[in-house]
Amino acid sequence: MDTYIYEIIAKQLSSISTSEEDAILQEWREASPENEAAYAKSVQIWQDAPRSLSLSGSKRFDTAAAWNKVDQVLQQPATPAKTIRMSVVKLAAAAVLLISLSVGAWWIASRPSLKVQELAANDGKIRSIELADKSVITLRPGARIKYSEGTERVVTLEGEAFFEVATDPRHPFLVKTPNQSVVEVLGTSFTVKTADAHTTVIVSSGKVKLGMENDTSSVILTSGQKGTWGDGQLSAVSNDNPNFMAWKTGILQFNDQSLVEILPQLADFYGKVIRIEDGYQATAAQQKATISFQDQSCDEVLHELQLLLGFNYKQEGDTIVIGK
Structure with missing residues (x-):
């Protein structure tokens, strides 16, 4: 045997x-x-x-x-x-x-139970760790994981992280999240993001399964797909966000996208609150740009977009306001 x-x-x-x-x-x-x-x-x-x-x-x-x-x-x-x-x-x-x-x-x-290890990227910097099975986890600032050093490959995640999982068909790799969803994978690379009561998985390569713990319902995600679990809903669609890895690469790319589409991605990347004035919403939806940025500050990016598209922006407390 x-x-x-x-x-x-x-x-x-x-x-x-x-x-x-x-x-x-x-x-x-x-x-x-x-x-x-x-x-x-x-x-x-x-x-x-x-x-x-x-x-x-x-x-x-x-x-x-x-x-x-x-x-x-x-x-x-x-x-x-x-x-x-x-x-x-x-x-x-x-x-x-x-x-x-x-x-x-x-x-x-x-034997005494294996000690649960914890790693947090709470200093505003990206943190990476290689587990005993050679899998690599990269944490986005603000993320936190818990794991043990045993043979069972189970990680608990809060926040967002990129996983590069070593192949081991006999021991599936599991990622558990606060809203009781579970990502199961044999060997692949993907991001997992937990926010509020939702879990979002975007697959870069390979194949993963997203579902709820102790529930038979699940979806299989392959390279280029995005899966979401939350509010009792489970979905799988093609990933249309080329910047889902920007927090790791430092590169933002926009291809013929409107200002209305660009600003939420900037807000997510920089951790800012960006609002468009009501009277400028229709104009912002028509203003489009094809542009890329790398390792630039939020103010530098907004200034370049301002020169390109012709809007104005100002700081109101903790919020950046875009207008005419």
Whole structure:
């Protein structure tokens, strides 16, 4: 059997497996009668293990007794009608299973829980971290993540971050958000943004699944798509915002876009409140520009747009007001 399956069996028999692992094991058992027979044999070996090797017993580990127990199983006379035919490889794996269940599983169950780590970009600067599995997470200023250093790849996110996830088909990467949505991915790059009660995911490459925790409803997003979850609504559309990564790259690009379309993106990028005067709304909707900016201040960008389009702007408290 695949060593990974043995690991799941060990965790399930120790009552420490996850629901995802239980589902994987169930699918494997139902795949063939041989798999189900091998599972039954594994359970039997676990149940027959001597007390000194069980999780409920003492903390002594008698390896010799473990191998003797496996030897007893191998030496039993075979009766074709009743004996499960196992290959030499499976019998050897059963020996590994017995020892790993009695020693390794106790260690997993009894060790102190892995410390939850936290990283925040709360100094106005972008922060990046490489996890143990080589996945890289880049946090937008104001964002915060929590994660553990175990084998389970689960991250809790507040704010916005860019994920470059290392491929590991056996261990899906999960991003959980405050509004109970979950992003599941095997290996890809994407952004996740949480704001109020909404979660927005934009996929740069690969494929991810966006849904609500403990809910079967979900959408599959591929490269170039944007998914949104909030207010009980789940949607997937093509991403029409070329600046969704501007906070990371420092580059803003506008192609024949109106001032009405440009200003909200500037407000998001610079963290400003920008308002168009009511009497200037119709004119702003007609003023269009094709222009790009890189690593420039908000005032510099507005000044260039002012020269190009002919509007005026002023500061009123914390708000930038655009008008004639």
